[in-house]
Amino acid sequence: MSSDTTKVDNKDSNKDDNKDDKAWHGAKMDFSDAMSYGDYLGLDRILTAQHPRSPNHNEMLFIIQHQTSELWLKLMLHELQAVRVNMRAGELPPAFKMLARVARIMDQLVHAWDVLATMTPPEYTAIRPYLGASSGFQSHQYRELEFILGNKNAKLLDVHKTAPPAFEILDRELRLPSVYDEAIMLLARSGFAIAPERLSGDWTAPTTSDESVKAAWLGVYKDPSRHWALYELAEKLVDLETAFRFWRFRHVTTVERIIGFKTGTGGTAGVSYLRKMLDVVLFPELFALRTEL
Numbered sequence: 119m120s121s122d123t124t125k126v127d128n129k130d131s132n133k134d135d136n137k138d139d140k141a142w143h144g145a146k147m148d149f150s151d152a153m154s155y156g157d158y159l160g161l162d163r164i165l166t167a168q169h170p171r172s173p174n175h176n177e178m179l180f181i182i183q184h185q186t187s188e189l190w191l192k193l194m195l196h197e198l199q200a201v202r203v204n205m206r207a208g209e210l211p212p213a214f215k216m217l218a219r220v221a222r223i224m225d226q227l228v229h230a231w232d233v234l235a236t237m238t239p240p241e242y243t244a245i246r247p248y249l250g251a252s253s254g255f256q257s258h259q260y261r262e263l264e265f266i267l268g269n270k271n272a273k274l275l276d277v278h279k280t281a282p283p284a285f286e287i288l289d290r291e292l293r294l295p296s297v298y299d300e301a302i303m304l305l306a307r308s309g310f311a312i313a314p315e316r317l318s319g320d321w322t323a324p325t326t327s328d329e330s331v332k333a334a335w336l337g338v339y340k341d342p343s344r345h346w347a348l349y350e351l352a353e354k355l356v357d358l359e360t361a362f363r364f365w366r367f368r369h370v371t372t373v374e375r376i377i378g379f380k381t382g383t384g385g386t387a388g389v390s391y392l393r394k395m396l397d398v399v400l401f402p403e404l405f406a407l408r409t410e411l
């Protein structure tokens with residue numbers, strides 16, 4: 119009896135298997151004259167760009183972790199450049215959508231540390247001698263992200279002086295108003311009194327807290343319904359900065375877990391340098407005002 123049941127079940131599942139076999143019926147199979155998935159995505163280039171230098175199994179993880187991070191950085195920069203254009207044009211809803219996307223990408227990069235943290239100190243020690251003086255410190259896309267968010271530092275351009283395209287891009291970004299500078303210009307255009315020196319001139323300096331800006335954001339937070347768009351903008355920026363802080367924290371804790379307090383391959387003190395970066399505040403007034411609400 120029970121074997122009969124089994125038989126019937128098998129028969130049924132075989133039938134289902136047959137159905138599954140045909141599920142792809144009609145799929146195009148010949149791409150000799152048509153663009154395929156791999157063609158569209160340039161997979162021949164992306165999937166042949168992993169060149170481990172050590173004989174160690176774990177180097178593939180290290181390479182792919184960084185390559186995928188650079189792709190996400192590329193998308194973040196693409197979105198933030200459009201955010202800036204939209205803010206300048208007063209088109210806030212599309213800017214909100216893009217800012218939300220950037221914060222979610224940053225969250226994804228925060229969680230990506232879980233994958234890298236599966237690499238133990240001995241595993242990394244086997245790879246590290248093959249990295250030479252290379253380091254994330256030299257990531258021009260990361261530096262551009264810091265700059266577009268207002269954490270400017272002209273001295274950090276030096277590392278790119280022998281790589282002309284990256285140098286030019288960073289030099290240009292250094293001189294442009296950041297996304298946060300654009301937000302402050304919006305405050306001014308909405309009628310808030312912003313100190314004139316905060317609205318013009320040298321954009322190459324890192325963001326510092328300004329009393330007039332803080333007073334303006336306070337005005338927004340004290341009457342959200344009257345200034346809804348600015349309120350929404352402020353909260354989107356706070357979301358993004360919060361995700362970025364988590365990323366910095368996961369970086370320094372993962373680095374400490376893997377290399378302890380060794381000097382970095384890029385020449386900095388390592389963990390103590392990365393710990394200092396935890397003090398960076400991208401949008402200072404947006405955090406400072408909270409004490410006063």
Ligand code: HEM
Nearest residue numbers: 187253254255257260373376377382383384385386388395
């Ligand atoms: C085993 C994993 C990692 C270790 C041991 C490590 C270590 C370090 C160290 C020591 C520094 C300081 C600069 C130096 O002297 O080299 C640094 C900077 C940096 N790393 Fe990593 N890192 C790791 C993974 C990553 C990953 C996955 C990324 C993602 C793209 C990354 C991005 C960066 C960036 C952007 C900087 C510059 C930070 C700044 O200037 O504020 N790192 N890293």
Ligand SMILES: N[C@@H](CC(=O)c1ccccc1NC=O)C(=O)O
Nearest residue numbers: 249252253254255381382383384
């Ligand atoms: N700075 C790291 C090396 C490192 O992590 C790294 C090396 C080459 C390419 C990307 C890297 N990732 C981030 O810094 C170290 O000191 O071990």
